[in-house]
Amino acid sequence: MNKYILAPSILASDMTQLGNEIRAAESAGADWIHVDVMDGHFVPNITMGPFIVEACRRATKLPLDVHLMIEKPEQILEAFAKAGASRLTVHVETCPHLHRTLQYIKSLGCSAGVVLNPGTPVGAIEPVLGIADLVLVMSVNPGFGGQEFIPESIGRIADIRKKLDALGSSAWLEVDGGVSVETISQLKEAGATAFVAGTSVFKHPQGVEAGVKALRDVIARVEAR
């Protein structure tokens, strides 16, 4: 497995070509496929459910990184696990019993992730850092692809990096929203280890392969410093 994970978000893909888009990302060197699930309540948009996850599962063997922007996620976690999700990430803002929900995700055989919105204090996830397999920092307000990166996210990533290291945690520290060749080096330097990228991969003017390669090249350059 690569030390730094690139997870293209199919939200920016051409849905009429979903299987081909996923296979193009995989052959270009993507590590995970990021699936954005939105319910029209927690976020002002509606996207995909277990049915699409099941279709993705048939298109690739790559881990499916499922980001649940939905209220009451615990009611539908099992359906996503059965559909073939590898990682299930829930928003702290939607989970009054966050610790229990993360344990439940693990009991379903999936990696358990927790995500926080740009306006949510980092302290909100601190109590579960020891059991999370992945922490996702939103660097845009969730709901849509193609939004502008929020620069304050960099300090938040650095803060969580410190807390994970202090715990000796090997959880992935993932960032989502506005990840591009312009922003990815700062994010990596702040301590992120996994990068979600929608627009900069699937809407790259030279195609998916060029999008993946451009981001990988920047990561490699920062590592070589």
Ligand code: DX5
């Ligand atoms: C936003 C989603 C993101 C989105 C990122 O709510 O969680 O995963 O697809 O899109 P870009 O990379 O275009 O900002």
Ligand code: ZN
């Ligand atoms: Zn996402």
